[in-house]
Amino acid sequence: MSAVAIAPLAEPVPRTAIVLLGTGVVGRALLTLLGTPAARSLRLVGAANSRRQHVLADGVTPGEVAERLAKAREGRDNLPLLAALDAASATRKVVVDATACAIEASRHAEWLAAGYHVVTANKALAGGHLSGWRALQSATAGGAVYGDAATVGAGLPVLSTLRRLRHCGDSLLTLEGVFSGSLSWLFNQYDGSRPFSSLLRDARRLGFTEPDPRSDLSGEDVARKLLIIARNAGFALGSDEVEVESLVPEALRGVDTKAFLDRLDELDEPLRERHAQARANGKVLRYLARLNQRGRARVGLVEVGHDHPASRLSGTDNQFALTTTRYHATPLVIQGPGAGPEITAQALLGDVLAL
Numbered sequence: 368m369s370a371v372a373i374a375p376l377a378e379p380v381p382r383t384a385i386v387l388l389g390t391g392v393v394g395r396a397l398l399t400l401l402g403t404p405a406a407r408s409l410r411l412v413g414a415a416n417s418r419r420q421h422v423l424a425d426g427v428t429p430g431e432v433a434e435r436l437a438k439a440r441e442g443r444d445n446l447p448l449l450a451a452l453d454a455a456s457a458t459r460k461v462v463v464d465a466t467a468c469a470i471e472a473s474r475h476a477e478w479l480a481a482g483y484h485v486v487t488a489n490k491a492l493a494g495g496h497l498s499g500w501r502a503l504q505s506a507t508a509g510g511a512v513y514g515d516a517a518t519v520g521a522g523l524p525v526l527s528t529l530r531r532l533r534h535c536g537d538s539l540l541t542l543e544g545v546f547s548g549s550l551s552w553l554f555n556q557y558d559g560s561r562p563f564s565s566l567l568r569d570a571r572r573l574g575f576t577e578p579d580p581r582s583d584l585s586g587e588d589v590a591r592k593l594l595i596i597a598r599n600a601g602f603a604l605g606s607d608e609v610e611v612e613s614l615v616p617e618a619l620r621g622v623d624t625k626a627f628l629d630r631l632d633e634l635d636e637p638l639r640e641r642h643a644q645a646r647a648n649g650k651v652l653r654y655l656a657r658l659n660q661r662g663r664a665r666v667g668l669v670e671v672g673h674d675h676p677a678s679r680l681s682g683t684d685n686q687f688a689l690t691t692t693r694y695h696a697t698p699l700v701i702q703g704p705g706a707g708p709e710i711t712a713q714a715l716l717g718d719v720l721a722l
């Protein structure tokens with residue numbers, strides 16, 4: 368039998384072309400998923416970190432991104448990335464934002480208005496000033512989709528559930544829970560036997576914290592999630608309307624990230640005292656977020672009894688208790704791991720595939 372040469376199949380026009388901003392812990396986990404069969408309908412045409420980018424309209428191999436970026440010349444410009452999306456002739460063009468960069472987030476509305484879908488783990492726009500949220504609402508009116516599942520609960524079905532309830536005429540009355548995976552992980556195991564700073568180093572190493580962990584400890588990241596949920600529920604809540612308790616000592620608020628990381632031990636004594644006080648009261652510490660029926664919002668550290676639902680969480684568990692006009696006798700509770708690169712990347716991939 369003679370061997371028959373089979374001509375390679377012409378590369379089909381991809382249905383969805385994507386560019387990835389951010390190749391940190393979440394971005395890298397997404398690159399891994401882009402190499403799996405689940406992502407076969409997608410073509411990655413560019414990727415960037417804060418300093419460099421690599422663009423190829425014919426397709427970038429996800430597994431080669433790190434090497435390509437390392438070899439690329441220094442310089443960042445989003446225009447070639449958007450041009451690669453246009454040149455791919457795909458049915459859908461998607462910018463995936465896996466950065467924590469406020470400047471990139473400030474461009475989301477502009478990209479949407481230009482017809483690019485945006486899928487984001489970056490909460491800075493939707494959870495920032497109300498004007499940014501309003502700009503997003505106007506920008507999606509043209510049909511481009513804002514994929515935001517990763518911004519709350521690292522992809523737990525919170526926003527999708529809320530939208531579904533609203534679609535049926537239900538309304539959110541109150542919201543309460545633990546919205547931070549890193550703070551959940553920290554307080555679920557902090558018993559005073561190990562310095563808080565040592566646990567925080569582990570949380571950072573495991574990819575649970577924000578690039579600057581002060582975004583978690585200051586309550587800012589939790590406040591953003593509360594704002595995103597509240598706004599999706601129809602509350603036009605301004606970022607200055609959330610009362611936020613910061614766990615970052617005054618002296619560590621203005622220093623740069625490196626200096627902060629070098630001085631983590633300064634967190635230990637104040638938290639040891641809070642923990643001892645809670646224990647003396649027969650309680651445990653949990654960082655809770657609350658929105659009441661009058662729209663009053665607060666995030667902060669609370670002593671809760673052992674009968675409180677948040678006292679029974681483990682790992683990075685988030686917990687969202689939604690009381691609505693129809694879930695009013697007991698709340699609808701969504702609970703599960705709320706931080707980590709792999710689940711967050713999956714939330715991004717899910718939003719891209721859902722387009």
Ligand SMILES: NC(=O)C1=CN([C@@H]2O[C@H](COP(=O)(O)OP(=O)(O)OC[C@H]3O[C@@H](n4cnc5c(N)ncnc54)[C@H](OP(=O)(O)O)[C@@H]3O)[C@@H](O)[C@H]2O)C=CC1
Nearest residue numbers: 389390391392393416417465466467468488489578706707
């Ligand atoms: N970790 C988690 O569990 C979760 C994270 N998120 C969100 O995911 C996002 C990313 O988090 P994470 O991966 O942990 O953070 P990392 O710090 O690990 O990664 C951030 C990445 O963004 C890159 N970056 C910064 N500015 C720009 C820019 N202007 N253009 C392109 N790339 C840029 C950084 O570049 P460089 O490498 O050069 O520094 C880095 O690669 C954050 O918004 C976070 O809130 C959401 C849910 C859960």
Ligand SMILES: N[C@@H](CC=O)C(=O)O
Nearest residue numbers: 547548549575576577
């Ligand atoms: N740093 C965040 C990650 C997800 O948004 C958290 O701890 O929840």
